[in-house]
Amino acid sequence: MLLLPRVMRGLRRSPTETDVDGAAVLGPRHRAALALVRDHQASVGVLAATLGLNLATTSGLVADLERVGFVERSADPTDRRRTIVGMAPGRQACANRWLQGETAPIVRVLEHLSPEQRATFVTAMTYLDAELNSEAVTG
Numbered sequence: 001m002l003l004l005p006r007v008m009r010g011l012r013r014s015p016t017e018t019d020v021d022g023a024a025v026l027g028p029r030h031r032a033a034l035a036l037v038r039d040h041q042a043s044v045g046v047l048a049a050t051l052g053l054n055l056a057t058t059s060g061l062v063a064d065l066e067r068v069g070f071v072e073r074s075a076d077p078t079d080r081r082r083t084i085v086g087m088a089p090g091r092q093a094c095a096n097r098w099l100q101g102e103t104a105p106i107v108r109v110l111e112h113l114s115p116e117q118r119a120t121f122v123t124a125m126t127y128l129d130a131e132l133n134s135e136a137v138t139g
Contacts, residue, residue, distance in 0.1 A: 010105070026064060029053070031102055033061045034070055034095055041086035043076065052133070059083075070095050 026034075032051055036042060042050075048058035062085050065071040070091050076082035087095065100107075110118055 026068065029057075029061055030064055031099060033058070034065055035099055037071055037085050037087060038092070038095055038099070041084050044073075044083045044085060047085060070098075 029051065033047055036047055036050060044055060044058055044062060047062070048055050051058060051061075053061075062071060062073060062083075065085075066073060066088075069088055071085050072088045073083050073085055076084050110121070113121065
């Protein structure tokens with residue numbers, strides 16, 4: 001119980017080496033949204049549903065990501081009411097550096113674990129996520 005608050009503080013801290021092109025003003029929700037659109041374009045509605053956020057909050061996250069130049073928004077050619085979000089041209093490498101910098105501590109820790117230990121860690125984190133977000137987990 002004493003370890004978890006320390007880990008949470010460490011995860012919230014944003015190291016300066018990950019401050020890529022204004023990304024220091026972005027937070028965990030921005031990272032999650034950027035990770036989703038890094039490889040595939042998505043509508044704001046799909047992003048909102050995947051992130052578990054409302055449309056207004058998700059639209060604000062996308063606006064922040066657009067302001068620092070990571071993403072672009074465009075109208076869906078098949079339904080002009082929908083907004084599609086995708087990576088801005090030439091920004092993939094910068095986005096990857098920022099995302100990798102933020103996840104580097106977790107990756108380094110997981111490298112010390114055996115495959116079985118990693119699986120146990122993921123299972124435990126899944127249960128913790130469900131508990132904190134009031135979801136039922138079966139397993």
